[in-house]
Amino acid sequence: MSDAAKSFGFDTLQVHAGARPDPATGARQTPIYQNTAYVFRDAEHAAALFNLQEVGFIYSRLTNPTVSVLQERIAALEGGVGCTCTSSGHAAQIMALFPLMSPGDNVVVSTRLYGGSITQFSQTFKRFGWEAKFVDFEEAGQVSRAVTKRTKAIFCESISNPGGHVTDIPRIAKIAEKKGVPLIVDNTSATPYLFRPGDHGANIVVHSVTKYLSGSGQAMGGAVVDIGNFDWSASDKFPSLSQPEPAYHGLKFHETFGPLAYTLHGHAVGLRDLGMTMAPQNAFYALLGLETLSLRMAKHSENALILAQWLEAHDAVESVTYAGLKSSPYHRRAKKLYPKGTGGLFTIRLKGGYDACVKLVEELEIFSHVANLGDTRSLIIHSASTTHRQLTEEQQEAAGAGPSVVRLSIGIEDPADLIADLDQALSGAA
Missing domain, CATH: 3.90.1150.10 (Aspartate Aminotransferase, domain 1)
Structure with a gap:
């Protein structure tokens, strides 16, 4: 997001962030780029894209122009540096943890979560070798004590689904900072209009775009927003971001891309290998919803x-x-x-x-x-x-x-x- 865009008010950003008139036709509304692949200018251009030396479009599993506008807009509304959109809110939760976790690692999780998320964390994540440690987040001491050397994140909802409980994000953020792990907040129920977790110390924000962001029950989607305030190289806990990546000739994401490391990893590795891609049509519907x-x-x-x-x-x-x-x-x-x-x-x-x-x-x-x-x-x-x-x-x-x-x-x-x-x-x- 440009420095000028950061000065705009919320109502302006929800309409304009990430969007420009279509250069080919002048269309004012973001077009639906229902497209799979994109023509390279030449062989050198193609190589630069695949080496992550240049940002652009290769294949819509990785990047798509319609989805890119939505990603920029959600990042702007949350005050983040980047965003990765996914096929659903559940996909966003997996994508949020994917760069951080290895078999044997754990995440400290609030007991006040959506039922489907509880099942995902307590059952499905076991198949990845990940452990979820459920704690009452009203007891800050319990949260702190639950964090171990193998803890890679703390996860909660800003306003819990279904109960509407309000999590003390500033307090939990201080615990996460002290322990050297990122705080991931599901902000689906609140939306950035009512609350921005990043302003209160959270590091990553996830959304089920299916819900309030789209607003009319017509499109599935998820989003992972990096606020850009976590140092991935401060310890050796996050090798996917701080250490050489074999698939990109030893490139170190955090050293190379700085604040954008987590988001670019989400596209270049997460979407590439997990394929949890948002459909352009759904991104278009979400953009319409965000305007109001x-x-x-x-x-x-x-x-x-x-x-x-x-x-x-x-x-x-x-x-x-x-x-x-x-x-x-x-x-x-x-x-x-x-x-x-x-x-x-x-x-x-x-x-x-x-x-x-x-x-x-x-x-x-x-x-x-x-x-x-x-x-x-x-x-x-x-x-x-x-x-x-x-x-x-x-x-x-x-x-x-x-x-x-x-x-x-x-x-x-x-x-x-x-x-x-x-x-x-x-x-x-x-």
């Missing part, structure tokens, strides 16, 4: 607070987890870190238990029962019977997705209509 991110997130937050306050007073509701409520244990932290609002995601616990939750999702009319969040439409899901059903009840409760809990993703509809829909459905569930 600030407008949507303001409305999501406004609606969520109205509904959370109403639900908190409802006879059928035992508790509400929204951090914007004064009753929330995270309210003071949220006021400090999230002055623009705390997003559209939270859970409610019903007095009627599991059966009442199932009945509620079946009775709703405006709310859609789907395994997604961050849509302009209001969504609901009973996590214990869907996204978190593979976990034990103890794990479900730790993740904020117990049997009597439903997750709400509040959209941008008229809040009065949403309240009416919830009221009739809660009555039916009771």
